[in-house]
Each structure stands twice: as structure tokens, then as C-alpha cells.
Amino acid sequence: xxxxxxxAYTEGQINSLIDSVLHxxxxxxxxxxxxxxxxLAHSFVEQDPQKSSxxxxxxxxxxxxxxxxxxxxxxxxxxxxxxx
Numbered sequence: 001x002x003x004x005x006x007x008a009y010t011e012g013q014i015n016s017l018i019d020s021v022l023h024x025x026x027x028x029x030x031x032x033x034x035x036x037x038x039x040l041a042h043s044f045v046e047q048d049p050q051k052s053s054x055x056x057x058x059x060x061x062x063x064x065x066x067x068x069x070x071x072x073x074x075x076x077x078x079x080x081x082x083x084x
Contacts, residue, residue, distance in 0.1 A: 011045055022037060022041065036060075
């Protein structure tokens, strides 16, 4: 079996790079696709599905639920204003 090449960067450095690129994009209205991309990118780097799944449930899922609730509340307020 051939040896794997060592990366020029550590896993932590790659994760920091992912965060520095994607986290500023989470400030806009379209957070959900960026959150999912962030999760997938980190999962790819970690190469550990169980660890990635636990992190998704602990960190990303609550943010997705909050963002979904926020959007739904915003949509309902807009609809209520349009009715009045």
C-alpha cells in the first residue's frame, strides 16, 4: 500500500482557512446553503463520519433550526402586513 503524502497544512489550519472563507458569508440572508457547505467542507477534511455527524447535531443543526424559525417569523410578519 503506498504511503500517503503528508499535507503542507495541519487539519486545524485547513479548518481555520475554511472558517475564514465561509463564516463571513453567513452574515447575509442566504445563510443556510453556506452553513451546509461549511459542514461538508469540515467533514471532508476530518474524514470521520461519526465525529462530523456529532458536530453537525451539536453546532450546525441548532443554527439551521434558528435560521428557519427566523425566516418563517419574518415571512409571517410580512404576510400579516400585506393583509392589513
